Amino acid sequence: MSTLIRMVYISTTTHPVSDYVGGVQKDVGRILMQARRNNPTDKVGGVLYFSNNYFFQCLEGEQQAVNNLYKKILHDPRHNNVQTVLVKRIDKRQFANWSMKYVASRDKVTQLLLEHGLREFNPYEFDEVMIEKMLALFTSVEDGTGNADQDYDRHESTSKPIGLWSRLFNRSKAA
Numbered sequence: 001m002s003t004l005i006r007m008v009y010i011s012t013t014t015h016p017v018s019d020y021v022g023g024v025q026k027d028v029g030r031i032l033m034q035a036r037r038n039n040p041t042d043k044v045g046g047v048l049y050f051s052n053n054y055f056f057q058c059l060e061g062e063q064q065a066v067n068n069l070y071k072k073i074l075h076d077p078r079h080n081n082v083q084t085v086l087v088k089r090i091d092k093r094q095f096a097n098w099s100m101k102y103v104a105s106r107d108k109v110t111q112l113l114l115e116h117g118l119r120e121f122n123p124y125e126f127d128e129v130m131i132e133k134m135l136a137l138f139t140s141v142e143d144g145t146g147n148a149d150q151d152y153d154r155h156e157s158t159s160k161p162i163g164l165w166s167r168l169f170n171r172s173k174a175a
């Protein structure tokens with residue numbers, strides 16, 4: 001039996017950059033490359049956000065695959081203070097089309113934070129509602145670094161029973 005899960009963890013970079021210079025953290029590009037290279041093999045997907053020297057990452061996939069990846073990520077020296085903030089079983093992925101989406105734009109995040117009385121991105125202060133709101137926002141905003149590269153839903157739906165409509169349609173096609 002397959003068990004799909006969504007997990008979100010937060011962490012702090014070990015190579016801080018100054019937002020003042022608009023610094024792009026050099027590790028982020030490499031992490032994204034690794035994620036996009038490795039994740040499709042294990043049908044893992046999700047989203048990565050980096051701001052204010054904090055990482056916020058959502059991983060979705062089979063429980064075993066997500067756990068295996070998370071074990072690797074936990075020991076990665078490029079970040080520390082790694083905390084799991086959400087784990088749940090899911091029927092459907094929120095990031096089914098992404099091996100790893102990257103949200104570069106800060107504007108909409110800043111707006112969401114302000115709406116909740118938060119002045120800066122500090123995921124260690126988020127409650128469950130805020131985490132879900134972040135995920136919803138990350139689902140809708142664009143990734144400036146790449147295009148959707150996966151269709152995990154399609155793989156997962158192959159075991160679903162064929163509906164009446166498909167049966168009728170197939171029959172009429174065959175007739």
Ligand SMILES: Cc1cc2nc3c(=O)[nH]c(=O)nc-3n(C[C@H](O)[C@H](O)[C@H](O)COP(=O)(O)O)c2cc1C
Nearest residue numbers: 031034035038039055057069072073076078079100
């Ligand atoms: C914040 C963060 C997020 C990461 N996300 C992923 C990921 O989604 N997929 C992945 O394969 N590696 C990810 N990594 C890198 C892993 O920790 C590890 O370095 C990598 O999987 C090793 O890949 P390799 O065996 O191809 O060298 C992440 C690392 C960090 C610090």
